[in-house]
Amino acid sequence: MESPKQHPAPFSRELAGNIEDFITKLKRGExxxxxxxxxxxxxxxxxxxxxxxxxxxxxxKTIIKxxxxxILKAQPRELLITNIxxxxxxxxxxxxxxxxxxxxxxxxxxxxxxxxxxxxxxxLGSTMSSRNLADQLAASLxxxxxxxxxxxxxxxxxxxxxxADMESTEEEIATSALDHIHSNEIILTxxxxxxxxxxxxxxARKRKFQVIVTECAPTYDGHEQAKALTCPNIEVTVIPDxxxxxxxxxxNKVILGTHAVMANGGLIAASGTxxxxxxxxxxxxxxxVCAGLYKHAPSFPFDDDRLNxxxxxxxxxxxxxxxxxxxxxxxSPRYDYVPPDLVDILVDDxxxxxxxxxxxxxxxxxxxxxxxxWNIPDQ
Amino acid sequence: MTNTGSESSQFDIVKHYNDLVExxxxxxxxxxAVGSLVKMIEKQNATTMLEFMMIVRTACDKLKKATNNSISxxxxxxxxxxxxxxxxxxxxxxxCRRALIRAGSDFVQGAGKCRxxxxxxxxxxxxxxxxxxxxxxxxxxxxxxxxxxxxNKRFRVYITESRPDQSGLQAAEELNRxxxxxxxxxxxxxxxxIEKVDLILVGAEGVVESGGLINKIGTYQLAIIAKAAKKxxxxxxxxxxxxxxxxxxxxxxxxxxxxLLSFKDKADAKIDWQAELxxxxxxxxYTPPDLITLMxxxxxxxxxxxxxxxxxxxxxx
Numbered sequence: 001m002e003s004p005k006q007h008p009a010p011f012s013r014e015l016a017g018n019i020e021d022f023i024t025k026l027k028r029g030e031x032x033x034x035x036x037x038x039x040x041x042x043x044x045x046x047x048x049x050x051x052x053x054x055x056x057x058x059x060x061k062t063i064i065k066x067x068x069x070x071i072l073k074a075q076p077r078e079l080l081i082t083n084i085x086x087x088x089x090x091x092x093x094x095x096x097x098x099x100x101x102x103x104x105x106x107x108x109x110x111x112x113x114x115x116x117x118x119x120x121x122x123x124l125g126s127t128m129s130s131r132n133l134a135d136q137l138a139a140s141l142x143x144x145x146x147x148x149x150x151x152x153x154x155x156x157x158x159x160x161x162x163x164a165d166m167e168s169t170e171e172e173i174a175t176s177a178l179d180h181i182h183s184n185e186i187i188l189t190x191x192x193x194x195x196x197x198x199x200x201x202x203x204a205r206k207r208k209f210q211v212i213v214t215e216c217a218p219t220y221d222g223h224e225q226a227k228a229l230t231c232p233n234i235e236v237t238v239i240p241d242x243x244x245x246x247x248x249x250x251x252n253k254v255i256l257g258t259h260a261v262m263a264n265g266g267l268i269a270a271s272g273t274x275x276x277x278x279x280x281x282x283x284x285x286x287x288x289v290c291a292g293l294y295k296h297a298p299s300f301p302f303d304d305d306r307l308n309x310x311x312x313x314x315x316x317x318x319x320x321x322x323x324x325x326x327x328x329x330x331x332s333p334r335y336d337y338v339p340p341d342l343v344d345i346l347v348d349d350x351x352x353x354x355x356x357x358x359x360x361x362x363x364x365x366x367x368x369x370x371x372x373x374w375n376i377p378d379q
Numbered sequence: 380m381t382n383t384g385s386e387s388s389q390f391d392i393v394k395h396y397n398d399l400v401e402x403x404x405x406x407x408x409x410x411x412a413v414g415s416l417v418k419m420i421e422k423q424n425a426t427t428m429l430e431f432m433m434i435v436r437t438a439c440d441k442l443k444k445a446t447n448n449s450i451s452x453x454x455x456x457x458x459x460x461x462x463x464x465x466x467x468x469x470x471x472x473x474x475c476r477r478a479l480i481r482a483g484s485d486f487v488q489g490a491g492k493c494r495x496x497x498x499x500x501x502x503x504x505x506x507x508x509x510x511x512x513x514x515x516x517x518x519x520x521x522x523x524x525x526x527x528x529x530x531n532k533r534f535r536v537y538i539t540e541s542r543p544d545q546s547g548l549q550a551a552e553e554l555n556r557x558x559x560x561x562x563x564x565x566x567x568x569x570x571x572x573i574e575k576v577d578l579i580l581v582g583a584e585g586v587v588e589s590g591g592l593i594n595k596i597g598t599y600q601l602a603i604i605a606k607a608a609k610k611x612x613x614x615x616x617x618x619x620x621x622x623x624x625x626x627x628x629x630x631x632x633x634x635x636x637x638x639l640l641s642f643k644d645k646a647d648a649k650i651d652w653q654a655e656l657x658x659x660x661x662x663x664x665y666t667p668p669d670l671i672t673l674m675x676x677x678x679x680x681x682x683x684x685x686x687x688x689x690x691x692x693x694x695x696x
Contacts (some may be wrong), residue, residue, distance in 0.1 A: 264673065265682075300504075300673065356682055356684050359681060359682050359684070359685050360685075360688065363688075
């Protein structure tokens, strides 16, 4: 039993309750869909920043990491939790020099620490002198308003902006739809993805084309997707998963949604995606993946099993056939890992990228590898 | 100023470098190079900036010429020269020298930490019940495997014999002492064994700008076999081994000599093929980036294309 007393973090009763509630929901698997989890986590993080007591950046980061670890423990397979927590840490890190300054002027109100005079460390990957300069500049600019209260509101509004970006990410991605979809094309997609739905419907405002949806047994998400795509300009066909290879020779383009994108450009996507990507490669069909920036995970897929989850076997072998349970093993994995060499292009809020460019994006949205070490499972 | 010139020439940088490498088996050559350069600038007393820089540059050239594996050594020299040019706007020569000595000594001391960091980032990739193929002897690989053993992971290791110096035997001995089940295989048996292997680890003499790898001979063919068998091929390197080279083929490496495997006229003499073998064969080869799955470095795990990014960030600053 995990009691809040075990974590002496300075939380209000309401916040502590919120965290517990979120953890319970995660454990029960009530939160499904990458966006729901991401938004819920971001909202919780905003609450943590707003409602906990801290005086410097380090203590705030420790609090965030502590909460992050607890949530992650509830659902260790959920990559998006890590993404959001890392992003929030990045936001705090950016504000850190201002927090420091506020503390210095608050306590001693004397000369600020002379950081500029030390020699830069030698070797690759050390802090750049230009970065130092920028830090100093930012710090001196912020000195006027060096008040912890202001900084707190700043961080919160940054997180708000991040949440707003996340909410509008489908529309942002869809703006590049017309660059990728042409008239009379035959497009294959798999399972249910709101990002892909938005993408295709946006293109359908101007162009007519045909979409083939695989039904994605045993969840049959494809049926939902097909219903969502009905519009005058799209001719939708639903096919069983087993027909993918046969129909691939007719397809112009494969457009996929994904649960998460790994640091090497590989995908964690609905099970069945790997097969589609492999079939597409065989026929030299282009594979395009639509994924918001928040789906980019800063870790490498070194442990395939840890990233997957098993679903209830009922959909494959109904519980009515209970007498068979002793004789048959039923396995129903939720995700597939698709290696990056099967993906041709990744489309996010800013446009298309190659899978090999993902590491560069990660450097922009998160901090460097050393700060991410908190989620590496090391015994 | 002829006086200072002769004084600095009294200090034999090559000898100091060789002593360093010999006495401390765990030191890698870029670190030894920086260590020797620090020692050298401590000993000389140039009075103008220009002279100071000249002396350092000549010392670097001397080091590069004197040793046979100039690739990783030149990485160390380049890092040192880059630091010097960063500090060249210092007030006086003495100030520059002092700063350079401090930065250099920090670098040498921090170098051991680099290897630990590589091990930290790389060890999650080693899992229970895996079979690992390792090429040749590499200190950084040993560091990673040692850490994996400490984490109570159980795995098996195949080690290539790695002709001509048979350095694989040394690796096998060390792993055996750690209690890791290992087998030494012939370099020619890689294709035979690859099916049983889960991942391949290699070290690096140098990592070049394209993200490719310069390493002990045999690495390239190992990478090709790994690619054909669709096995992950991981390279381990400390960031001070990143060199500013862009080889396009095997024959663009600075270690290339025209007499390597070059069909010399041997018609008249009786030939000792065994002796000829080690004399006319290369010691290093180049592995292009498209054969490398990931690199484990002390800056984190990165794709080969991440290497050129880090190099540009450092040298264009």
